[in-house]
Amino acid sequence: MRIVVDAMGGDNAPQSNVDGALIAAREWSDTEIILVGDEARIGALLKDKPSNLKVVHASEVIEAEDEPVKAVRRKKDASMVVAGRMIREGEADAMISAGNTGALMTTGLLVVGRMKGIERPALAPMIPTLDGKGMLALDLGANMDSKPEHLQQYALMGSLYREKVHGIAKPRVGLLNVGTEPGKGNELTKHAYPLLEELPIHFVGNVESRDVMNGVCDVLVCDGFSGNILLKSIEGTAGALFSLLKEQFGKSLKTKMAAALMMPELRSLKSTLDYKEHGGAPLLGLGGLVVKSHGSSDANAIKNGVRQARTALQNRLVESISNEISGK
Amino acid sequence: MRIVVDAMGGDNAPQSNVDGALIAAREWSDTEIILVGDEARIGALLKDKPSNLKVVHASEVIEAEDEPVKAVRRKKDASMVVAGRMIREGEADAMISAGNTGALMTTGLLVVGRMKGIERPALAPMIPTLDGKGMLALDLGANMDSKPEHLQQYALMGSLYREKVHGIAKPRVGLLNVGTEPGKGNELTKHAYPLLEELPIHFVGNVESRDVMNGVCDVLVCDGFSGNILLKSIEGTAGALFSLLKEQFGKSLKTKMAAALMMPELRSLKSTLDYKEHGGAPLLGLGGLVVKSHGSSDANAIKNGVRQARTALQNRLVESISNEISGK
Numbered sequence: 001m002r003i004v005v006d007a008m009g010g011d012n013a014p015q016s017n018v019d020g021a022l023i024a025a026r027e028w029s030d031t032e033i034i035l036v037g038d039e040a041r042i043g044a045l046l047k048d049k050p051s052n053l054k055v056v057h058a059s060e061v062i063e064a065e066d067e068p069v070k071a072v073r074r075k076k077d078a079s080m081v082v083a084g085r086m087i088r089e090g091e092a093d094a095m096i097s098a099g100n101t102g103a104l105m106t107t108g109l110l111v112v113g114r115m116k117g118i119e120r121p122a123l124a125p126m127i128p129t130l131d132g133k134g135m136l137a138l139d140l141g142a143n144m145d146s147k148p149e150h151l152q153q154y155a156l157m158g159s160l161y162r163e164k165v166h167g168i169a170k171p172r173v174g175l176l177n178v179g180t181e182p183g184k185g186n187e188l189t190k191h192a193y194p195l196l197e198e199l200p201i202h203f204v205g206n207v208e209s210r211d212v213m214n215g216v217c218d219v220l221v222c223d224g225f226s227g228n229i230l231l232k233s234i235e236g237t238a239g240a241l242f243s244l245l246k247e248q249f250g251k252s253l254k255t256k257m258a259a260a261l262m263m264p265e266l267r268s269l270k271s272t273l274d275y276k277e278h279g280g281a282p283l284l285g286l287g288g289l290v291v292k293s294h295g296s297s298d299a300n301a302i303k304n305g306v307r308q309a310r311t312a313l314q315n316r317l318v319e320s321i322s323n324e325i326s327g328k
Numbered sequence: 329m330r331i332v333v334d335a336m337g338g339d340n341a342p343q344s345n346v347d348g349a350l351i352a353a354r355e356w357s358d359t360e361i362i363l364v365g366d367e368a369r370i371g372a373l374l375k376d377k378p379s380n381l382k383v384v385h386a387s388e389v390i391e392a393e394d395e396p397v398k399a400v401r402r403k404k405d406a407s408m409v410v411a412g413r414m415i416r417e418g419e420a421d422a423m424i425s426a427g428n429t430g431a432l433m434t435t436g437l438l439v440v441g442r443m444k445g446i447e448r449p450a451l452a453p454m455i456p457t458l459d460g461k462g463m464l465a466l467d468l469g470a471n472m473d474s475k476p477e478h479l480q481q482y483a484l485m486g487s488l489y490r491e492k493v494h495g496i497a498k499p500r501v502g503l504l505n506v507g508t509e510p511g512k513g514n515e516l517t518k519h520a521y522p523l524l525e526e527l528p529i530h531f532v533g534n535v536e537s538r539d540v541m542n543g544v545c546d547v548l549v550c551d552g553f554s555g556n557i558l559l560k561s562i563e564g565t566a567g568a569l570f571s572l573l574k575e576q577f578g579k580s581l582k583t584k585m586a587a588a589l590m591m592p593e594l595r596s597l598k599s600t601l602d603y604k605e606h607g608g609a610p611l612l613g614l615g616g617l618v619v620k621s622h623g624s625s626d627a628n629a630i631k632n633g634v635r636q637a638r639t640a641l642q643n644r645l646v647e648s649i650s651n652e653i654s655g656k
Contacts, residue, residue, distance in 0.1 A: 130568050130571070130572060141506065144506065144513060144514035144515070145514045145515050176557065178469065178472065178552075178553060178556040178557070178560075185472060185553070186472035186473045186551075186552075186553040187472075187473050189553075208560055208564075209556070209557045209558075209560040209561035209564060210560035210561065210563050210564030210567070211564060212561065212564060213564050213565055213568035214564075214568065223514075224506075224514075225506060225513070225514040225517075225554065226553065226554055226557050228506040228537070229504065229506070229537045229554050229557050229558050229561075230537075230557050230558075230561050232506075232536055232537040232538035233537035233538065233540065233557075233558050233561045233562055233565070234561055234565045235538050236536075236537060236538030236539060236540060236541050236542075237541055237561070237562045237565035237566055237569075238565055238569060239538070240458050240541035240542065241565075241566060241569050241597075243458070244458060244597050244600070245597065248590070248593035248594070248596075248597055249590070249593075251593060254589050255589060255590060255593055257586075257589060258585075258586040258587075258589035258590040259586075261582050261583060261585060261586035261589075262576070262577070262583060262586040262590075265576035265577075265579060265583055266576070268576070269569075269572050269573065269576055272572070
């Protein structure tokens with residue numbers, strides 16, 4: 001297995017990316033880790049290089065504020081683009097990047113390329129749930145306008161991902177909707193519902209956004225627009241509540257004492273809700289495996305991205321999706 | 329002013345509805361309150377009837393579990409339908425119901441009737457915000473599929489409502505979207521954006537769902553599907569967080585002490601986030617004023633619904649919307 005790590009993407013690059021790649025290379029000697037980026041800068045951070053760690057030079061970097069499509073088209077020697085090209089040309093099996101999300105989706109589409117039979121690849125991050133297990137949601141922002149057939153493919157890909165990478169035997173797949181009854185929804189979800197019923201998956205029907213945090217399914221199918229509204233409103237509400245709590249706790253000596261007593265519990269609560277804890281988000285439906293790590297990834301998050309990619313490769317995720325899509 | 333109260337709709341009907349109507353009639357002697365419903369049951373609850381309180385008999389009731397369109401078509405003598413007919417026929421100026429939301433929207437559309445020039449009436453409840461002021465969001469569930477022109481009308485109606493009923497001089501109107509930049513979104517929001525710019529309102533641009541609770545605007549424009557996802561995910565996340573907190577608080581003697589110290593602050597926190605505190609949701613774009621009170625309304629909530637309707641009538645809300653829509 002050859003896994004490429006974009007050394008230059010993310011808030012803590014290249015330091016965390018190099019550190020994470022090093023830890024991964026040491027932990028999994030059967031895996032070749034390829035760091036792509038500025039050779040000189042990477043070299044300066046690599047003191048003791050294990051034999052299964054390689055560096056490939058790339059002279060450019062796609063920045064967080066770059067316009068995705070333009071950046072991918074113009075910066076042909078950007079670390080992210082070079083990594084994508086290695087996947088397409090069979091020089092590597094998977095790639096991980098903590099860089100610009102839009103640019104990574106563009107790299108997936110234009111450089112790595114779509115899987116045959118897939119119209120729209122999907123970004124599939126984990127949404128936090130109360131039980132700490134999380135829910136894989138797709139699409140979360142790769143495509144703003146979806147057709148019922150796209151949602152059908154998302155359902156299939158998401159189910160296979162949960163099975164192959166997370167080891168869930170019969171993942172429960174739900175459709176994000178405004179009510180639980182089958183006839184509910186807008187034109188998109190009304191037409192997608194019967195298409196999801198046709199699939200060889202464990203479709204549990206419509207799921208309302210208020211039930212998401214209770215972990216009522218393992219895979220949540222949605223269009224990119226609604227998915228974005230859902231994810232950011234969970235994030236915003238949790239953030240707002242924590243800041244309200246903080247304010248309330250600071251109000252008096254009594255509440256300050258209560259806050260001190262509660263601090264460890266509140267920290268654990270906050271981490272349950274932190275979607276960064278759930279590892280990277282796969283881009284599903286491409287010709288190869290691409291994992292988006294959070295922009296603020298530390299070395300451990302990068303290493304977890306490698307672990308995710310390894311599991312997916314070991315369980316032949318991309319081949320399984322391709323077989324299902326082509327009806328083999 | 330003649331305001332009809334549906335005596336039979338809601339979890340606490342007819343008791344709370346009759347009590348609320350009584351309090352309102354006593355408080356506002358210039359307003360005629362008309363209770364519509366089962367005369368015998370209402371009469372039993374009315375001991376001391378003020379002269380500005382009237383009862384109109386209706387023999388049927390639309391239940392919470394009734395299918396909306398069927399119920400409105402078949403139960404022609406349901407309290408909700410009779411109230412709607414009184415608005416249409418000019419026998420009353422506004423109506424308040426805590427009954428079946430779908431049936432009330434259907435009553436609005438089929439019995440009260442749309443305002444000339446309005447394609448789709450919108451349901452506009454308040455979303456809780458951290459500052460306690462709330463945000464009027466529309467549409468929240470009356471229409472699942474919207475066109476850009478519908479969003480434009482929502483923006484205009486929402487802005488007028490905040491100005492006329494809540495006394496906000498230049499309400500900030502935002503468009504629910506996946507990013508704050510003007511070019512962001514799906515086909516719907518991309519096309520709606522320039523239409524909102526054309527309006528004589530204070531349009532503040534795109535608003536992300538993560539910023540809603542921070543009260544970044546006074547009116548949030550969205551299609552019914554995304555709006556439902558947003559509202560229910562705020563509700564679900566807040567509910568989940570409170571149950572997590574409760575669980576953490578119960579863990580040990582230490583955390584139980586902290587909980588006891590914090591209880592008044594937590595209660596106030598919870599009520600800040602309770603959208604029921606914000607009164608009823610108007611159905612905008614109809615030929616008359618219809619206010620949906622929460623299903624669990626108590627007497628005070630019903631009375632607040634009457635207050636809302638009074639303010640809207642005093643400030644000629646429906647006429648203002650009609651004038652703007654017809655370009656007068």
